[in-house]
Amino acid sequence: MMASYIIIADITTLWHSAWPAAVTMLALASAFALALLIASEKLRVTVDPKIDQIHKALPNLDCGACGFPGCSQYAKAVLNDTNLLGKCSPGGPKTAQAIAQILSLQISESGPVRRPIVHCRAHTDDKTYYCEYQGIESCTAANALPNAQACKFGCLGYGDCVLACKFDALHIIDGLAIVDYSKCTGCATCVKACPRNLIEMVPFAHENMLTVACSNKEIGKVTRQMCAVGCIACKLCTKQSDLFAIEDNLARLDYVNYTPSEQTETAMQKCPTGVILHRGPSAPVPRPAKKPEPAKA
Amino acid sequence: MDTLTTLLLAFISIVLINNLVFTKFLGICPYLGVSGRIDMAFGMGLAVTFVVTLAGTLTFLLDHLILIPMNLEVTRYVCYILVIAGAVQLVEMYLRKFFPTLYDSFGIFLPLITTNCAILGLCLFINLWQIDNLLEAVVLSFGAGIGFTIAICIMAGIRENLDLADVPDALKGAPITLITAGLLSMAFMGFTGMIK
Numbered sequence: 176m177m178a179s180y181i182i183i184a185d186i187t188t189l190w191h192s193a194w195p196a197a198v199t200m201l202a203l204a205s206a207f208a209l210a211l212l213i214a215s216e217k218l219r220v221t222v223d224p225k226i227d228q229i230h231k232a233l234p235n236l237d238c239g240a241c242g243f244p245g246c247s248q249y250a251k252a253v254l255n256d257t258n259l260l261g262k263c264s265p266g267g268p269k270t271a272q273a274i275a276q277i278l279s280l281q282i283s284e285s286g287p288v289r290r291p292i293v294h295c296r297a298h299t300d301d302k303t304y305y306c307e308y309q310g311i312e313s314c315t316a317a318n319a320l321p322n323a324q325a326c327k328f329g330c331l332g333y334g335d336c337v338l339a340c341k342f343d344a345l346h347i348i349d350g351l352a353i354v355d356y357s358k359c360t361g362c363a364t365c366v367k368a369c370p371r372n373l374i375e376m377v378p379f380a381h382e383n384m385l386t387v388a389c390s391n392k393e394i395g396k397v398t399r400q401m402c403a404v405g406c407i408a409c410k411l412c413t414k415q416s417d418l419f420a421i422e423d424n425l426a427r428l429d430y431v432n433y434t435p436s437e438q439t440e441t442a443m444q445k446c447p448t449g450v451i452l453h454r455g456p457s458a459p460v461p462r463p464a465k466k467p468e469p470a471k472a
Numbered sequence: 473m474d475t476l477t478t479l480l481l482a483f484i485s486i487v488l489i490n491n492l493v494f495t496k497f498l499g500i501c502p503y504l505g506v507s508g509r510i511d512m513a514f515g516m517g518l519a520v521t522f523v524v525t526l527a528g529t530l531t532f533l534l535d536h537l538i539l540i541p542m543n544l545e546v547t548r549y550v551c552y553i554l555v556i557a558g559a560v561q562l563v564e565m566y567l568r569k570f571f572p573t574l575y576d577s578f579g580i581f582l583p584l585i586t587t588n589c590a591i592l593g594l595c596l597f598i599n600l601w602q603i604d605n606l607l608e609a610v611v612l613s614f615g616a617g618i619g620f621t622i623a624i625c626i627m628a629g630i631r632e633n634l635d636l637a638d639v640p641d642a643l644k645g646a647p648i649t650l651i652t653a654g655l656l657s658m659a660f661m662g663f664t665g666m667i668k
Binding site: 211316 | 554562568569572
């Protein structure tokens with residue numbers, strides 16, 4: 176019997192000491208709730224509900240391809256300036272259509288999607304090195320120094336573009352950046368990341384695009400010494416198809432007007448260094464062409 | 473000692489000697505999380521300074537005007553959190569209305585500060601150190617914010633350079649950051665004994 180008395184007594188003391196605390200807490204909470212309620216009414220910021228709708232229609236990747244820090248800023252900007260419509264490359268035409276619907280606009284059919292191509296095809300074995308580079312592992316740093324790699328134009332392979340890519344769509348394979356077109360969204364972040372401007376956005380009107388995978392502007396003889404797979408400006412491709420042209424000792428393909436034809440295929444096969452090749456989701460990734468072993472002295 | 477000297481000493485003490493991050497290991501979460509870039513770190517530091525000054529002052533007043541007279545010190549933690557959360561909310565609304573650019577640049581940091589342990593820690597330290605002068609409490613709160621800003625900016629500066637350093641594979645990422653934080657703390661231990 177004694178024990179139950181103690182419990183009852185404890186509950187009573189607890190009750191007596193607890194209620195002032197409870198009341199104070201309640202009063203404090205109410206005071207803050209009231210203050211916040213008044214503040215939320217007084218300091219209300221009206222936001223256009225369309226901004227919210229546009230934000231929801233965007234892919235919300237915050238990749239920055241549109242030129243704004245993130246999707247919410249782009250949503251605000253596109254509401255004020257409809258010229259910015261279609262800047263969202265990860266979303267593509269679908270997102271542009273959705274935003275246009277929210278803004279009650281009609282958009283015309285846009286061109287083919289743009290995807291990056293890397294204007295180099297030299298893997299580590301194809302390149303010539305003057306010495307071993309032991310500096311900071313970044314293309315920008317390596318590019319700033321006197322070149323360890325003979326070719327001043329080609330891919331350095333330290334992966335600045337891989338770091339820039341938010342979609343895991345770029346990889347360095349044997350010293351060369353290779354685009355994984357199944358993952359690429361065309362946000363063009365890699366274009367800005369490459370210190371040698373090797374990456375170009377081209378309209379992918381066909382599944383696989385023919386590309387000139389070299390940027391070397393030296394004359395053919397010098398190029399040969401630097402790289403096993405460089406463009407030597409032999410003009411064989413220009414004789415096959417009008418789409419090819421030689422500028423600055425470098426073959427150039429008219430990507431906008433490119434359609435696969437017999438001539439372009441022949442040009443690809445005739446290219447002595449194999450610089451002209453297909454890139455795209457189903458194009459075979461070319462194996463690194465082995466350089467002939469240097470004769471032992 | 474006259475008031476000015478006391479305030480000055482309190483300020484130096486909380487910024488360098490009793491720096492919340494380096495000696496009390498409070499606020500480590502934003503210290504490691506938001507110290508990737510120096511401009512973001514500075515933004516976070518400013519936001520914390522602002523909120524901690526406000527929270528320190530408010531909790532001091534709450535403590536001395538309500539809790540101690542009513543003998544309710546046990547509810548201190550809960551009340552402090554209430555005050556901090558409320559203050560952050562108010563500040564956020566105010567900024568959004570009157571300083572939209574500042575609000576945009578603070579971004580996610582401001583609401584995150586609600587649960588920053590450095591702020592609650594400072595409010596409790598003011599109580600623990602038995603500060604009974606409002607002016608000193610305000611100076612301590614402000615100094616705590618400045619100390620946090622210094623800590624996070626130093627860290628961000630080091631981490632920006634760490635990205636370029638040749639770190640052994642096993643230490644890449646979090647480990648080297650934690651080692652750096654430890655070394656920094658040891659460096660700041662050198663200030664102990666500066667004020668007798």
